Amino acid sequence: MHIRVEHLCKRFGSFAAVDDVSFDVEDGSLVALLGPSGSGKSTLLRILAGLESADSGNVWFDDEPATDLHARMRGVGFVFQHYALFRHLTVEQNVGFGLSVRGVSKEATAKKVKELLQLTGLAGLEQRFPSQLSGGQRQRVALARALAPEPKLLLLDEPFGAVDAKVREELRQWLRRLHDEVGVTSIFVTHDQEEAFAVSDRVLVVHRGRIEQNGAPMEILDSPATEFVARFVGEVNVFPAVVRAGVAQAGKLEVRVQGEHGPGESHLVIRAYDLKLWREEPGIATVQRVVTFGDRVRVQALVDGAGPIIAQFPRRSSLLKGVEPGCRVQIDVTTARAYPAQASSLYPLPAT
Template sequence: MSIRVDHLYKRFGDFVAVDDVSLEVESGELVAFLGPSGSGKSSILRIIAGLERADSGSVFFAGQAADHLHARARGVGFVFQHYALFRHMTVAQNIAFGLRVQGKSRADQGLRVHELLDLMGLAGLGERYPRQLSGGQRQRVALARALAPQPQVLLLDEPFGAVDARVREELRHWLRRLHDEVHVTSIFVTHDQEEAFSVADKVIVINRGRVEQAASPADILDHPATEFVARFIGDANVYEGKALGGVVPIGRLEIPAAGVTDGTEVSAVLRFYDLKFWKEDQGIARVVRTMTLGDRVKVEAVIDDGPVIYSQFPRRSSLLAGIEPGCRIHIEVTLARLYPKDAGILVSTTPPPA
């Protein structure tokens, strides 16, 4: 079932949590709401579920306005960050709850519970109580409970936020595999970009209650629509400067800015991996530090007459040859993204050299 959200607006007291948000999720899609905490992504999810009422704007399911429907009538499966399992019920009773309140027969409840326990890898745990389960198991029970009434929409609020890193990784695969099997239209909220990119078909980046960009993971990485997205996704250097003769000078570094009117104030976003450093005594910067991070090396340098700049290289890269603290280097910008101050949206990226 497709979801459409139109000009949503919601405030809590003086705080505007959702500020004119419109977005679309196609039937069967798995979509991530990605943003920093407090960005309003959970509020949007809760409005879609009917747990909160928008001050204005509408939510449509399969083209039908759902604003008048109470949360209990929306048929939406919701998975809570801290599981919200019924602590006085067994796992089986938890999963059966949605069917029980619908008045489904015991036999039907039992069949569906069995099916879900198997699907979720929880077989044999039906008689346990939530307090007897691990975090990962609890989250799977929460997922099973939400899926039991066969909702047409599944909403997950920071579903993996409360478990440790290894289990989180596992649950991500779970969610992806599960979605590929049951194909229910799903939205999950996360502040973890790796999570969003590795699981979702489409990522919607949200900041300060507004949608910054809605696109495929690849598109968001390659074409960040706004300065916020460019800063938020991936590791990047961000500089403020003024275009002058086709470049933005930052100290002695000249960031290519072909086609940008002279005098335009811009934010320049340079991803770590869109930079090349090599050793050159007549270079424009000096290396301060190198840090080995697993299979990559992060290099910190200071641009002459300018600020610090970072880059990252594979550990065995030839570019690293001779790079050590104190040496001078040249810098090549293979890709820069420029965002004029007054517009905030992308105007120019330097195409990678052919």
């Protein structure tokens, strides 16, 4: 199902949870709403499901107006953050709920439930109650339950938020496979950028009730539209800088930049893995710390006249030779972007 959202607004008191949001979702795609907690992404999802009403704006499902459609008429499957399984019903009854309230025959319901339990790997757990399941199993029951009435749109609110890291990784891959198999248009909410990029076809970055950027994962990673997006996706270094003729200057650091760089104060944003440094006298920075974690090494250095910078390297990188606290290093930035500095009031520089 193709979804169109136009100028959606929702306020809670004086707080604008959703602020003039418009976007399209292609039929059959898997889209992530990515943003920090409190950004309004869950409210947006709840409006799409009909669980919350919008103050203004419109929602279209396949060019049919859906704004005022009651939740039960929308044909939308919803997977709740904490699953919201019916605690008094068995797994089988939970999954069959959406069919039986619609008056589907017992035989047809049983057949569909069996099929879904196979698909979600829950066969054998039919008679269990939710309290007798693990977090990952509950998640799958919630998904099977939402899929049973064959929704045209599947909405998932922080689907992997409540399970531990290992299970989360498995569920992620499984969700992607499941989506490819079933093919239902899906939107999920997450605050975890890795999750958004790993699973989805498109990512909508949400912040303060607005869409900051709407693009394919690569697009968002490679050309973040705003400073917020740049900061939110991955570890970054930010320096106040002056940009002249496509070159940003922050202390002794000089970097060729993409993106907006009109006259005046700018913010230079450099991703931790978009720069190289190596030992060199006199260099432009002094190394403060070198930390190894897993297959990566993090080097923190103090750039003359600009402040601390963080760089990430593969563990065995030849550049790391001789790099140790106290030594001087030269820095080469491969990719960087500059954003207008007035945004700085919105996103304070990280404390160093």
